[in-house]
Amino acid sequence: MLSETRARKTGRLQRLAMALACAAPALALAAPARSDSGDTAWMLTAVMLVLLMTLPGLALFYGGMVRAKNLLSVLMQCFAITALVSVLWLLYGYSLAFSTVGMQAGAVELHSFVGGFDRAWLAGLRPDSLHGDIPESLFVMFQLSFAIITPALIVGAFAERMKFSALLWFTGLWLTMVYLPMAHMVWGGPGALLGDLGVLDFAGGTVVHIKPASPGWPPAW
Numbered sequence: 001m002l003s004e005t006r007a008r009k010t011g012r013l014q015r016l017a018m019a020l021a022c023a024a025p026a027l028a029l030a031a032p033a034r035s036d037s038g039d040t041a042w043m044l045t046a047v048m049l050v051l052l053m054t055l056p057g058l059a060l061f062y063g064g065m066v067r068a069k070n071l072l073s074v075l076m077q078c079f080a081i082t083a084l085v086s087v088l089w090l091l092y093g094y095s096l097a098f099s100t101v102g103m104q105a106g107a108v109e110l111h112s113f114v115g116g117f118d119r120a121w122l123a124g125l126r127p128d129s130l131h132g133d134i135p136e137s138l139f140v141m142f143q144l145s146f147a148i149i150t151p152a153l154i155v156g157a158f159a160e161r162m163k164f165s166a167l168l169w170f171t172g173l174w175l176t177m178v179y180l181p182m183a184h185m186v187w188g189g190p191g192a193l194l195g196d197l198g199v200l201d202f203a204g205g206t207v208v209h210i211k212p213a214s215p216g217w218p219p220a221w
Contacts, residue, residue, distance in 0.1 A: 036133040043134050043142055050145035054152050055082055062156045070160045077164070078152050081171050085148045088175060093147060094140055095119035096176075097183040103191030112193040114181045143183070150179055150208045157216035174215065183207050 059078035063071045085093070099115030118124075122140065129136035151171045162170070185194040186201045194206075201207055 033130055034133075035130055035135055039132075040134050040138060043138050047138070047142050047145050050142075050149060054078060054145075054149045058149065058152050058155075062159055065156065066159050073164075074155065074159055077155050077159075077167055080164070080168060081152045081155070082148050084168060084171055085151065085175060086144060088172060089140075089144045089147050090122060092117060092120045093175065093180055094122060094143065096180040097143065097147075098188060099184075100189055100191070103188065105190035106196060107191065108193065112191055112196070113185060115184050115188065143187075146204060146208055147175065147179060147183075150212050151175055153208075153212040154216045178211055178215075179207070182211055 055078060056075075059075045062078070063074045066074055095117050096115045099111075099117070099119045101116045101118045102109065102111040125136055125140070127137075131139035151174055154174075155167075158167075185192050186199055186207050188195060190196070199206065
């Protein structure tokens with residue numbers, strides 16, 4: 001009699017353990033994704049540092065390399081680039097660089113080179129949207145800081161030799177036709193052309209440094 005009671009209890013415990021084991025994956029999937037406070041704080045710091053590299057860092061650096069009468073011109077060029085790129089990034093820049101619609105790992109197509117317009121005006125961005133373990137709004141700002149400083153690096157090549165209106169046209173066209181496709185091909189995720197080829201760019205060497213150097217040397221001559 002005692003052995004039968006023990007057998008029933010053992011059977012109940014086994015069934016309960018099996019039920020919990022089956023329910024564990026469902027409970028894990030049901031748990032909402034949350035941002036990591038440490039990563040978020042560090043990314044905020046990184047955004048601040050990169051923006052300071054442009055204003056006032058890069059502006060004062062290039063301003064110190066020109067004649068005194070052109071100092072204000074260089075400062076305004078860096079400030080104007082910051083304003084223009086910020087607007088274009090919100091309009092369509094983030095979408096062309098990081099939209100993943102139509103991308104498929106290992107397949108080369110149009111979206112392997114550039115993203116679509118489905119994220120234009122930051123469509124689909126919500127207060128609780130995440131990119132990895134940080135808020136997506138913070139990721140948008142982080143990438144914007146690099147989109148700002150990259151064309152600003154070219155200013156040193158044509159300082160004192162380009163009209164202000166020409167600078168704005170050049171910045172808008174270069175951002176759209178060069179920077180955004182390159183950022184997408186490297187950082188776009190699975191299905192991005194260079195990413196699928198194994199290109200790794202953790203510090204922006206390909207997207208941020210090599211690309212502005214290419215258009216920088218012709219006007220320097």
